[in-house]
Amino acid sequence: MVLLLSLGTAGLALLVLSLVVDGLLEGLFDGVADGPLSLPVAAGFLSMLGFAGAIVLGTTPLGMAGSLLVGALAGAAAGRLTWKFSRALMRDQTSVTPRSEDLVGSEGTVVTAIPADGYGEVLLRAGGQPVKFAARSAVSVERGAEVWVEAVLSTTSVAVRPART
Structure with a gap:
């Protein structure tokens, strides 16, 4: 025993x-x-x-x-x-880790108005979570407007254009 x-x-x-x-x-x-x-x-x-x-x-x-x-x-x-x-x-596989390039083409909302050739802020969904990014646009965009991401400028900023022109 x-x-x-x-x-x-x-x-x-x-x-x-x-x-x-x-x-x-x-x-x-x-x-x-x-x-x-x-x-x-x-x-x-x-x-x-x-x-x-x-x-x-x-x-x-x-x-x-x-x-x-x-x-x-x-x-x-x-x-x-x-x-x-x-x-x-x-x-066991997890979902793919989100990359900043995945933001290109996504839709967001302007939180702080974006002046022409200046910076404002947009709310985007990154990895399923709402994230605020600094945003630059060639034209001025008012607060609350829908925008599309054209490019990722850095880890915290994006270039956007109005969704409806």
């Missing part, structure tokens, strides 16, 4: 180690310890082997050999589930 509980505890310690080093060993072994041989998969296998084996040993008359067999089967299942889950997490 002590051996099985020690294996389970060692698996938990290995899991904590895998969280702390966070891929360091995979980097050192250049992908050899990746996938089904990764540290979290080995930790899941070892923990389940030890703890499931201890449960079987303490509750059934199977003995040590039967407990190790049941623990190994449970460990293999836990390792496979850990591997599948980590692969699913690695494939």
Whole structure:
């Protein structure tokens, strides 16, 4: 029983180690310890082997050999589930990061009037969020007017033209 509980505890310690080093060993072994041989998969296998084996040993008359067999089967299942889950997490894709070039052609509203060849402010949607930009226009544009972005001048300013002329 002590051996099985020690294996389970060692698996938990290995899991904590895998969280702390966070891929360091995979980097050192250049992908050899990746996938089904990764540290979290080995930790899941070892923990389940030890703890499931201890449960079987303490509750059934199977003995040590039967407990190790049941623990190994449970460990293999836990390792496979850990591997599948980590692969699913690695494939999870986020949406594309917005770029300033994405603003070209978008529509906005003038917040502060834009004088001819001067700067005012417009409210645009960048990445789904309302963002205020400094705006320059060749013609004067009144507050509240709809504008289109012609160019991005910097990270905080755009060139616009009236949507309706």
